[in-house]
Amino acid sequence: MTKSDREIMEIFEAYDLTETVWSAAALTGHDPKTVKRYVEAREVGRNPYERAPRPKMIDAFLEKIEEWVEQSKATIRADVVHEKLAKMGYPGSARSTRRAVNAAKTAWKAGKRRTYRPWIPEPGRWLQFDW
The missing domain is CATH 1.10.10 (Arc Repressor Mutant, subunit A)
Known part of the structure; x- marks a missing residue:
């Protein structure tokens, strides 16, 4: 409290x-x-109302998850990642893996997002006509 x-x-x-x-x-x-x-x-200098983030079991495997997401271009499924992590010795649950994969995919997609750049014609530089 x-x-x-x-x-x-x-x-x-x-x-x-x-x-x-x-x-x-x-x-x-x-x-x-x-x-x-x-x-x-x-x-x-910390805010007394904020708690320090607790370490998670999946933190040791985050780099590998990000690598797999990058290789698959964010198409790899979380259940596949969980199977691979279990073979590597990850003791956590599938739900934790789904959360981590979702965060990695969101971060990857945010870095690859196309930005909208409207075409603004300069007067006298471009000619446009319709028939």
């Missing part, structure tokens, strides 16, 4: 006053681990 802005400011004020996590926790009535988490987030 996250704290309100007022509670976070009280934690920061108590920590700045005492300069110890335990004393700040005693003053504000919060757990010392909570105070430590908010103080560390402030020192690093």
